[in-house]
Amino acid sequence: MNQYSFTEENYLKAIYKLSERDDGKVTTNQIAEIVKTAAASVTDMLQKLSEKKLILYQKYQGVSLTLSGKKIALGVIRKHRLWELFLTSKLGFKWDEVHDIAEQLEHIQSEKLVQNLDRFLGKPKFDPHGDPIPDENGKFQSQKAFPLSDAKKTYTLTITGVIDHHPDFLQYLDKCGLALGKKIKVQGKTGYDNSMNISFLNSKQQLFISFDVAKNILVTL
Amino acid sequence: MNQYSFTEENYLKAIYKLSERDDGKVTTNQIAEIVKTAAASVTDMLQKLSEKKLILYQKYQGVSLTLSGKKIALGVIRKHRLWELFLTSKLGFKWDEVHDIAEQLEHIQSEKLVQNLDRFLGKPKFDPHGDPIPDENGKFQSQKAFPLSDAKKTYTLTITGVIDHHPDFLQYLDKCGLALGKKIKVQGKTGYDNSMNISFLNSKQQLFISFDVAKNILVTL
DNA sequence: ATTTATATTTAGGTTTGCCTAAATTAATTA
DNA sequence: TAATTAATTTAGGCAAACCTAAATATAAAT
Structure with missing residues (x-):
């Protein structure tokens, strides 16, 4: 039912992060830069995500996330940050070692796993880099830093x-x-x-x- | 360098488990059953794995793992069992809930992650189902059960x-x-x-x- | 030893995600 | 405003991993 591919999740995450900064429409080239593929490949994927109603997309006009798209992106980010904290606080990794591993772990599919991990870590609010960890509803404290x-x-x-x-x-x-x-x-x-x-x-x-x-x-x- | 796909790893694991039991050549249909694909797809993959020297394969004669193939299979099994134990002993999962999640986690690539997880769990010898956990060299105690x-x-x-x-x-x-x-x-x-x-x-x-x-x-x- | 049945492989085709090159649209500059 | 440049999309293709149907090899049964 709620299953999106590794790749789709990465695109959604990239779009989320870009629209967080620029707070507007995200461009094809910006996405290409982050997901490290050719711009033409990004266009392909944008059409696909648009059909699935995860993004709002009009040719040449950039994209933005729909509510469902944003939810998925936040879910991935939540997992990424929980896993990063797990790796540092439980497995003894340093903060400069966890990113690549969390990039893999963030795609593991299991709602219960995320909840149990969250509880195991004590429902943390921030990851080892100080980024806020969204809760199960995607809500998080934005720092006034x-x-x-x-x-x-x-x-x-x-x-x-x-x-x-x-x-x-x-x-x-x-x-x-x-x-x-x-x-x-x-x-x-x-x-x-x-x-x-x-x-x-x-x-x-x-x-x-x-x-x-x-x-x-x-x-x- | 040492990177094999999710799918390749699953085939190698399947072949390992089958040859453990029957202790001889493994057949195409047996593999198809386990990895849940058509026999023709298995043949495709066997040719690929054979080219990469991970298995010994001759048309119609079944397959067996080479040393490198066996090493990879044991690495995946090691990870699977360590993660299963993590899920039950640290995250509060029951032994009937962990298999599907571990099927995903077993493909996470990071030697250091495996080592740190192993240490975190206290270098365990058995997983929650009583299966032995191979050590970093693929060695494990086979039970006399x-x-x-x-x-x-x-x-x-x-x-x-x-x-x-x-x-x-x-x-x-x-x-x-x-x-x-x-x-x-x-x-x-x-x-x-x-x-x-x-x-x-x-x-x-x-x-x-x-x-x-x-x-x-x-x-x- | 044939025939029949089963297992396996080959052939041809699909989907996903990627690529390069060419075409098109939008933005910038003259 | 026209011309140039930059961004984006379309077109055509590739590799991985899958599929079904047809062909072939092996195993089983008469």
Whole structure:
């Protein structure tokens, strides 16, 4: 009944994530970039998803998800994030190792499995990268976090998430001692290249980070 | 490099399980039965697997696994059984609910995931149905268990496994109070239909089970 | 040893998801 | 507004894994 292919789920997830950012119509090329296929293949799939009423699609006009499409996308994202948390909190994986495995696990079909896993993990609200985990109805708390690059001086900030999930980036943060929950303060900003000088609470340690890095770190006041 | 498709893995697993029993060449129709496809489709796949040197295949002569084929099959079985145990021991599933989910999970590709899961579960030797779990080298203890239907009277027996894994059968055992580890004694056998009268240790409870049921229960002395 | 039955393979065709190249539409720039 | 560029779609094709029907090989029965 409710069975969609691995590939279909990945397209829906990609469309969801794109429309989350741009908050409008998603284009063929954007999707092609994410799912790593030729644009022509994307067009094929869009026609198929449209027939199944999972997306709204008109030639050349971009796409958006229908309610059913969004539900499926959120279900996949929910599974992805639960599995990521499982891998780190129970199996001892580091946060830079879990993405590829969760990309596979997110397609396992079993409503009961998701519910039991959710309970086993204690109905968590956030995954190891600080992303919110949708509940069984697709609802989640959207964080009021903002990129560190937007931060003013003086305030004490808490690191609550990352935007870039690439292993290289995460490993770099590890090396700097930057982890979720860490409290930091912006000591200074260089006007020229927007790089930042930050310090940790309870430590004299200082750190320089580039604008590109700061853009990908999410913090709250 | 070491990547085989979902389907290829299922064929190899089927061939492994069939050759375990009959201990010889496996036929096209036997495989077709297990993987639930037409015999002609099996022939297609056998030719493909043969080219990849995962099986030894000659037209009309049946097949057997090569060493590489066997390794892959055992890897899949290892994963299947580890996941089944995870589902029952950590997520609260019952032994009749885990098969279909494990059929999906067994194809997740990540050597590290398997190792970490194995460690998380305490390097278990048996799955929830009493089947041995191969280690990272494909080695496992083959049980010296035998079907309850072959048991003589008098001895106290321990239930250590089941042959049939169908939910119906397992639920029936649950209803009878027959579970792994339970100690029983054969009180009598009916010559006519080979049905059995068994009793539990530490209980006056008596039970009649058919020959068909007894054939699918494994016990040790 | 033939004949009959069963098992297996070949032939031809489908679907899914992908590709490249060519055509078309939309967006941008002159 | 016309011309150029970029994005998107159509056309035609490929590989994987499946199917049915027909052909062929093996096994069983007379």
